[in-house]
Amino acid sequence: MDTKIVLDTLWVLLGAMLVFFMNLGFALVESGFARSKNAVNILSKNFIVFAVSSMGYLLLGWGLMFGDGNGFIGTSGLWFVGGADNSPAVGDAYQGVYSAIAWTGVPLWAKFFFQLVFCGTAATIVSGAVAERIKYLAFILFSFFLTLLIYPAVGHWIWGGGFLAGLGMWDFAGSSVVHSTGGWAALAGILVLGPRFGKYGPGKRINPIPGHSLPLATIGAFVLWLGWFGFNPGSTMAADPGAIAHILVTTNTAGIMGLLVATGAAWLLLGKPDLGMSINGLLAGLVAITAGCAFVSVPSSIIIGAAAGLLVVLAVVFFDRARIDDPVGALSVHLVNGVFGTLAVGLFAQDGITGVATGNGLFFGGGFRLLGAQALGVVTVGGFVFAASLLVWFLLQKTMGIRVNLKEEIQGLDIGEHGNVAYPEFLIHKPSYHVANGHGHGGGAAGGGR
Amino acid sequence: MDTKIVLDTLWVLLGAMLVFFMNLGFALVESGFARSKNAVNILSKNFIVFAVSSMGYLLLGWGLMFGDGNGFIGTSGLWFVGGADNSPAVGDAYQGVYSAIAWTGVPLWAKFFFQLVFCGTAATIVSGAVAERIKYLAFILFSFFLTLLIYPAVGHWIWGGGFLAGLGMWDFAGSSVVHSTGGWAALAGILVLGPRFGKYGPGKRINPIPGHSLPLATIGAFVLWLGWFGFNPGSTMAADPGAIAHILVTTNTAGIMGLLVATGAAWLLLGKPDLGMSINGLLAGLVAITAGCAFVSVPSSIIIGAAAGLLVVLAVVFFDRARIDDPVGALSVHLVNGVFGTLAVGLFAQDGITGVATGNGLFFGGGFRLLGAQALGVVTVGGFVFAASLLVWFLLQKTMGIRVNLKEEIQGLDIGEHGNVAYPEFLIHKPSYHVANGHGHGGGAAGGGR
Amino acid sequence: MDTKIVLDTLWVLLGAMLVFFMNLGFALVESGFARSKNAVNILSKNFIVFAVSSMGYLLLGWGLMFGDGNGFIGTSGLWFVGGADNSPAVGDAYQGVYSAIAWTGVPLWAKFFFQLVFCGTAATIVSGAVAERIKYLAFILFSFFLTLLIYPAVGHWIWGGGFLAGLGMWDFAGSSVVHSTGGWAALAGILVLGPRFGKYGPGKRINPIPGHSLPLATIGAFVLWLGWFGFNPGSTMAADPGAIAHILVTTNTAGIMGLLVATGAAWLLLGKPDLGMSINGLLAGLVAITAGCAFVSVPSSIIIGAAAGLLVVLAVVFFDRARIDDPVGALSVHLVNGVFGTLAVGLFAQDGITGVATGNGLFFGGGFRLLGAQALGVVTVGGFVFAASLLVWFLLQKTMGIRVNLKEEIQGLDIGEHGNVAYPEFLIHKPSYHVANGHGHGGGAAGGGR
Amino acid sequence: MKHIKAVIRPEKLNEVRDALDKAGCAKGMMITDIVGHGGQKGIEQVWRGEKYTVDLLPKVMLDLVVRDADVPTVKEVLLRVAPIGEFGDGKIFIYNVEEVIRIRTGETGEAAL
Amino acid sequence: MKHIKAVIRPEKLNEVRDALDKAGCAKGMMITDIVGHGGQKGIEQVWRGEKYTVDLLPKVMLDLVVRDADVPTVKEVLLRVAPIGEFGDGKIFIYNVEEVIRIRTGETGEAAL
Amino acid sequence: MKHIKAVIRPEKLNEVRDALDKAGCAKGMMITDIVGHGGQKGIEQVWRGEKYTVDLLPKVMLDLVVRDADVPTVKEVLLRVAPIGEFGDGKIFIYNVEEVIRIRTGETGEAAL
Ligand SMILES: Nc1ncnc2c1ncn2[C@@H]1O[C@H](COP(=O)(O)OP(=O)(O)O)[C@@H](O)[C@H]1O
Ligand SMILES: Nc1ncnc2c1ncn2[C@@H]1O[C@H](COP(=O)(O)OP(=O)(O)O)[C@@H](O)[C@H]1O
Ligand SMILES: Nc1ncnc2c1ncn2[C@@H]1O[C@H](COP(=O)(O)OP(=O)(O)O)[C@@H](O)[C@H]1O
DSSP, X not given: OOHHHHHHXXXXXXXXXXXXXXXXXXXXXXXXXXXXGGHHHHHHXXXXXXXXXXXXXXXXXXXXXXXXXXXXXXXXXXXXXXXXXXXXXXXXXXXXXOGGGTTSOSOHHHHHHHHHHHHHHHHHHHHHHTTTTBOHXXXXXXXXXXXIIIXXXXXXXXXXXXXXXXXXXXXXXXXIIIIIHHHHHHHHHHHHHOOOXXXXXXXXXXXXXXXXXXXXHHHHHHHHHHHHHHHHHHTTOSOOHHXXXXXXXXXXHHHHHHHHHHHHHHHHHHSSOOHHHHHHHHHHHHHHHHTTTTTSOHHHHHHHHHHHHHHHHHHHHHHHHTTOOOTTOHIIIIIIHHHHHHHHHHHHOOTTTTSOOOOOOGGGTOXXXXXXXXXXXXXXXXXXXXXXXXXXXXXXXXXXXXXXXXXXXXXXXIXXXXXXXXXXXXXXXXXXXXXXXXXXXXXXXXXXXX | OOHHHHHHHHHHHHHHHXXXXXXXXXXXXXXHTSOGGGHHHHHHHHHHHHHHHHHHIIIIIHHHHHSSBOSSXXXXXXXXXOSOBOTTOOGGGOOBXXXXXXXXXXXXXXXXHHHHHHHHHHHHHHHHHTTTTXXXXXXXXXHHHIIIIIHHHHHHXXXXXXXXXXXXXXXXXXXXXXXXXXXXXXXXXXXXXXXXTTSBOSTTOBOOOOOSOHHHHHHHHHHHHHHHHHHTXXXXXXXXXXXXXXXXXXXXXXXXXXXXXXXXXXXXXXXXXXXXXXXXXHHHHHHHXXXXXXXXXXXXXXXXXXXXXXXXXXXXXXXXXXXXXOTTOHIIIIIIHHHXXXXXXXXXXXXXXXXXXXXXXXXXXXXXXXXXXXXXXXXXXXXXXXXXXXXXXXXXXXHTOSBOOHHHHHHOHIIIIISOOSOTTBOBOOOOEEETTSOSBTTTTOOOOO | OOHHHHHHHHHHXXXXXXXXXXXXXXXXXXXXXXXGGGHHHHHHHHHHHHHXXXXXXXXXXXXXXXXXXXXXXXXXXOGGGOSOBOTTOOGGGOOBSOGGGTTSOSOXXXXXXXXXXXXXXXXXXXXXXXXXXXXXHHHHHHHHHIIIIIHHHHHHHHTSXXXXXXXXXXXXXXXXXIIIHHHHHHHHHHHHHOOOTTSBXXXXXXXXOOOSOHHHHHHHHHHHHHHHHHHTGGGGOSOOHHHHHHHHHHHHHHHHHHHHHHHHHHHHHHSSOOHHHHXXXXXXXXXXXXXXXXXXXXXXXXXXXXXXXXXXXXXXXXXXXXXXXXXXXXXXXXXXXXXXXXHHHHHHOOTTTTSOOOOOOGGGTOTTHHHHHHHHHXXXXXXXXXXXXXXXXXXXXXXXOSBOOHHHHHHOHIIIIISOOSOTTBOXXXXXXXXXXXXXXXXXXXXXXX | OEEEEEEEXXXXXXXXXXXXXXXXXXXXXXXXXXXXXXXXXXXXXXXXXXXXXXXSEEEEEEEEEEOGGGHHHHHHHHHHHSOOSSTTOOEEEEEEOOEEEEXXXXXXXXXXX | OEEEEEEEOGGGHHHHHHHHHHHTOOSOEXXXXXXXXXXXXXXEEEETTEEEEEOSEEEEEEEXXXXXXGHHHXXXXXXXXXXXXXXXXXXXXXXXXXXXXXXXXXXXXXXXX | OEEEEEEEOGGGHHHHHHHHHHHTOOSXXXXXXXXXXXXOOOEEEEETXXXXXXXXXXXXXXXXXXXXXXXXXXXXXXXXXXXXXXTTOOEEEEEEOOEEEETTTOOBGGGGO
């Protein structure tokens, strides 16, 4: 057996396992940021979503994304990864219908599993944004369509040899393909669902709804941080020492800058270094570097991460002011910084820094060419995913309904949807508070203890 | 240094680490599924069990399992992995007393550690089944004997060149060796211990005893899921790209089918998609594919996983009706699906699908030959482990007693056995409930808060 | 690409990721061992400390540690890892300013990231020791100086080709460089800060202050255990099968002996097998083997681990009697056993056991030469780190103050420092107790619920 | 002075507090998380295959000590704001208080409220 | 009407509830988790090497408001079912209630129980 | 017999218990974790960018049933030990108790305290 194949396979599978583990990270950040009365629901969603994605992506998603076809969609080897394929053969030796990913010399199932965990990530992003009000079944069905159809289409355009790749758009590990796709789908869901009961009062009043466990959220953040070392460096899909070491460091550097800047910004703006904001800051930095981790230098990653840390703080405030109710900050993290990260490639890319011929970005003398391609990608992906997701959400709403009824929402989805409670033995009560920008007691009728 | 040795060692050790990490998974699933008053006890058991296994397996277990000997037990190099051995030499070049495992070309200590983590898994399975009533010391001693003697014997028969391997039984990663062994030992323990106080009322009344933390249990489930990617693909003990990618996908596919089907079955039968059942479903699918992950196709893994998902739901109900009190569902997951998974090899195996010459299973034209060997293995392992475990449990019961006294059980084992409580600052109370199949208030005198 | 470079890089990065993950382990052990009113603060410290370390080590720490210079400090390539370097070239082929680490043939950024995670570990050790009373900002600044200046200096002496290495001192994975450095810095901090309010009463009275969550602490312990399999075996910085398998087993064996002996000792001394002590025992064993894991045999690792398990129990009692208030046992684990582990190399080393020419330790006929070098290292490192840390702590105290005010301490640092509470929905109350060695109600005025 | 103990739905707590504030008759209050049952039926739950009904439901117990003159207002507010018209709306119990003391100042009687 | 406050062992709660149900004299109740101490001694615990005694033990406080006529029955039930005969069995306190109102309907007096 | 209900700062609980012990007038007590508000202002918190004030603060409610003769001592102890002199020091409420029964023995009246 060719040693390179073994090395590449080990690396790809290690990366895939780390990204798989991010499912736990999302489950914990999201459930920690939500109220205990909805914790079982969120854990259940995050627990089943990878199973649903695995089904959707195995069934058809992989085929649409990587099957040979036209610039818009794969048309060969569609079902059950069933097309002809002689992986790990590469280059001219490759014979099969998944030629867009024939550049990496690993077995077909290794390719599949690696791509699957990315697809699963996109789906899991939606979960947090629509939390605390969506029906379990509606979420399952949406995830199925997302991973069966929507994500694979975008993936085809950028990673499957489709038209955006052809136009010179670069997205190394998925700021657009994964994060902004998840983000746009989430935004559509939020708009169709509406805000949680009690989140917005009359006038400009915004009621904060604190999550129930910062320890859970922090565990989740560390797990995601670890997972990203598979997400970005793993996306080489080849054990190229120089590239993976470089990517690991740009990834970590952007993450820590996001964390530091968001913490500092919260400290200055709010007077306190809020841990929830630090967590969002880390994730923002990681999302923002995802597109460019292999294309930019370590100093550039410092700047990108820092900008992401600031952006996420502003975005959280913006979405709240705009009454777009995103319980965990998924839009601020994945959508805003997915878009920013994609554009940042157009600004900071340095041709061939880890061997990939991206051309230079605006700040490195490459002019607007790359930036233009990136912007086009952002707009196209955003337009398509948002529209397609809106459609799916609407269809689900018309047919089965996507939001639990008010009584169930007030009581908590855990009882209504699952017949479980997260902590049956603990005494739990709803904290009562006054809000700075309102009057009266916060949360209004936003629902009682458990 | 031969590159293949390096590659194989990296893969084996990565796999071993992932399997080691399953100790955390078991600790969390089991403590989450138990009441808070026993959480310290369960965490302590799962924390110390790998230490105890490490001792038992180092002292003698490894030698009995892999030492050259007869078809029933190893007789050479018994103590402290101290026999002659020139690993990583393989094949004819190998000189030493552990020839049954000389096929894998990694250093002796790598072999040892990899096998150790499997042995530890068998021991940790018992922990959950006997939870909430067993004395800490009794559990420690039982684990020691299990890993010193019982597990190594079974392991010798199947993986150590013993008679079951000779008869053509196949168990790739341990549905029988690890999971059913743990399961039978657990069943013996449950029968000797009896049910928890308050679990069964007069007549047919069964009192559910909800666990105290679904978040803990869910973290545990994700960690186990990750760990299984070491458990099954790692069991190649060689970095064979095609095989490990294949095994990874069959493993994941069976797991998700178990999860999906168990969730669906609970939804239909109980009206709600119970998260605890989803977790058991995932684990059931993973256990069931463990024997056959390298021998069956991806489509077959879908069927095996789906069947496991259904089996586990029925088994949970069955054991409860039979008044066999298994607080975490360990029997339904590990015993029932360990047996099923072993038999499934006899049904679904496809000769040489990842290069191993198992012959075909019943559904692939192999007739009953393989199925017969598998069934024989199931019966032999079951008979021996159950009898040997019964003996050990009885001896422990006669000498030191294995069950805490009633007062301690009602108060919780944490105080009685450890002098600790899990959550000293939280207000905890026992939920009070009516049971569908009984009358009066659930839990009867089953014990108060903390 | 040279296969060895790829193999070594994969191994080094895998090790680095595992060590990175130890940040989560420390966060959980420390927050679990503290009261809930300070949990957000501890999680925040552990969350930001790796970001701060990343900054400090990138900015200057790496350069001081590995830059060519004199026996005391690096003087070349100081800033931003910016010196000339043609890694992964090794030996004579190496050209650059980081020649002390040119023995490992991996890319520069891989070296950097691997060393960074060790540096981060030293900083995170301090966090637990100064918990429940230190200002967030003071901790951040101290960590910055520690990783910018103090740790790199010690690292240079031992791992960066400095004078201690020259004198024949050996510290394979950092019992001294990482653990005792963290420990001495923590001791200095504790002495400047003073004990927590309410910890010590009049006379000899010591008030235990139980931590708020043993489940969190146990998760943390498992994560650290896993991480150590990167910490020690990874420190080969080369994928040498025999060495890494050996190290893995000595590491695990010492850890489990620490766990078993500490559990047993607590059982005998206190009448109960206290889980908190078991956790400290495991960590003590792991710390103690860190210096010698590659230099001692598996039987020796049993003895070292067992001694560590005893030492940690005695040390916990000693520090409490000495009124040195270390909420999580960081000194007993990292300082005492870091020192012991370093000395143990001088006792148990066997020349070339994994290929390194350390010479033999006292018990293997090497006389006092090696032990002397180790002792010199212990004293030098201790003297320097303690003095330098004291200085930094004093400067911080004089300029900004390092301790929160009493009111904030009583109310909990979470509100005061972060404006968050860890569990906003749970009813929390301070347990009330009598202490064996005192009279009156424990905790005195030590502060209320949340 | 009278002690008014009101057992209400947890989700009504904030509304009730707002209304009492507005009515100006609740200078202080004690709030306790209890479980209870009256006419309301329980919540069905599932645990790994077994159904059961949690029949003690979470309630909030509001304890107010008020001047005799304020009793009617408090009653009126509670009866207006607290119910949703279903079983489980709760009850009001009224007791006599013999003495009240403000710990900070030692004031007693109505001045201490 | 009388308010009967019974402090009992948590593990006796279900038995007591069953017995009160059977006796037909508890239409509603409030249950609070408290800690307390009386004659019972504490529970010894250990924290990383230090022993201490938790001397406030968990109890359940049962509050029932009942018709005057039901007081003897409730007392009888409690005295029969709640004790195990050791320190810590708990106490019963009885108070006068001036008024009871059902929030849902506004009914008062014994009709509201 | 009288029922003394004292709402105090949680951090004062142990001191108060010690003082009552010394004064020899608290044979038993019930302690409940409540939240409340009186004159004290709330605690400012932050949640991912939004500030708010938690205005129900944790308090400890101490319930003692004592002989009439012990009431002044208990009051004195509480007024001496419980306050720190700021808003939020708490209050004392005193009620009449009609009957006390020790569950273990069935004793009633002052003998049951
Ligand atoms: N007689 C009673 N004694 C004590 N508490 C009561 C009594 N009746 C009701 N409660 C309390 O009031 C709560 C609400 O009563 P509920 O029966 O639901 O009111 P209703 O059915 O009259 O609308 C119960 O959960 C219980 O805590
Ligand atoms: N005088 C009292 N005032 C208030 N509560 C009391 C009093 N005496 C006992 N209690 C409560 O009753 C519980 C049980 O009392 P306990 O002393 O254990 O009963 P006994 O010793 O008489 O069997 C205590 O934990 C406490 O909460
Ligand atoms: N009128 C009242 N009725 C019920 N509880 C009260 C009343 N006044 C105060 N409390 C309780 O006492 C606690 C302390 O009162 P607080 O207003 O802080 O005292 P002060 O401001 O007089 O120092 C409050 O949190 C509340 O629980």
